[in-house]
Amino acid sequence: xxxxxxxxxxxxxxxETLSLTCIVSGDSLSRxxxxxxxxxxxxxxxxxxxxFFSGNTNYNPSLKSRVTISIDTSKNQxxxxxxxxxxxxxxxxxxxxxxxxxxxxxxxxxxTVVTVSS
Amino acid sequence: xxxxTQPPSASETPGQRVTISCSGSSSNIGTxxxxxYQHLPGTAPKLLIHRNNxxxxxxxxxxxxxxxDTSASLVITGLRSEDEADYYCATWDDSxxxxxxxxxxTKLTVL
Numbered sequence: 102x103x104x105x106x107x108x109x110x111x112x113x114x115x116x117e118t119l120s121l122t123c124i125v126s127g128d129s130l131s132r133x134x135x136x137x138x139x140x141x142x143x144x145x146x147x148x149x150x151x152x153f154f155s156g157n158t159n160y161n162p163s164l165k166s167r168v169t170i171s172i173d174t175s176k177n178q179x180x181x182x183x184x185x186x187x188x189x190x191x192x193x194x195x196x197x198x199x200x201x202x203x204x205x206x207x208x209x210x211x212x213t214v215v216t217v218s219s
Numbered sequence: 220x221x222x223x224t225q226p227p228s229a230s231e232t233p234g235q236r237v238t239i240s241c242s243g244s245s246s247n248i249g250t251x252x253x254x255x256y257q258h259l260p261g262t263a264p265k266l267l268i269h270r271n272n273x274x275x276x277x278x279x280x281x282x283x284x285x286x287x288d289t290s291a292s293l294v295i296t297g298l299r300s301e302d303e304a305d306y307y308c309a310t311w312d313d314s315x316x317x318x319x320x321x322x323x324x325t326k327l328t329v330l
Binding site for chain 2: 105136138144145146147148159161162163195197200202203204205206207208209210211212
């Protein structure tokens with residue numbers, strides 16, 4: 102059974118870069134698409150982007166200029182970098198398996214809280 | 220403001236039936252599959268329904284999904300206390316170079 106676990110600093114300063122990693126166990130990164138999704142406090146879910154093992158990516162147009170998703174198949178993990186963060190980026194960040202329109206997100210991590218504050 | 224519109228809340232008593240709606244447009248629900256997720260705060264969201272009406276493995280048949288034109292619905296029958304959670308619809312949207320969009324979520328209370 103696949104398991105995903107997010108990790109990274111829980112606090113980021115405004116204008117800095119937020120960095121998170123998702124470690125995957127029970128599945129190979131080479132067989133699926135892998136996504137990042139977030140949920141700001143009191144709000145709904147927002148898709149950030151996905152990556153395929155080949156390195157192909159697709160980002161939410163509203164975040165595209167600030168987001169980079171990368172993958173390391175040797176470590177079975179993928180990562181998120183979001184630059185120039187503001188308080189509006191404070192959220193629970195989830196990593197998930199999937200992202201193609203025909204599959205959706207079938208397994209998720211527990212989520213990690215990131216607060217943007219000076 | 221979410222691209223997909225869901226009622227913010229719903230409530231019903233145990234054993235009863237509840238329907239959660241999800242309204243979109245021709246660029247999203249009208250042309251793509253709809254997915255439904257159950258989310259208990261502090262836990263990982265769980266995929267309930269994929270491809271409009273297919274239950275994920277292990278999901279009881281009390282849960283069912285449907286889609287018509289630019290709207291979709293999640294129906295839960297025989298409500299149980301453990302069904303109390305937030306429910307989100309999601310689909311791919313073909314506008315703006317393509318992106319996943321979610322509903323704002325419906326908080327279901329089992330009275």
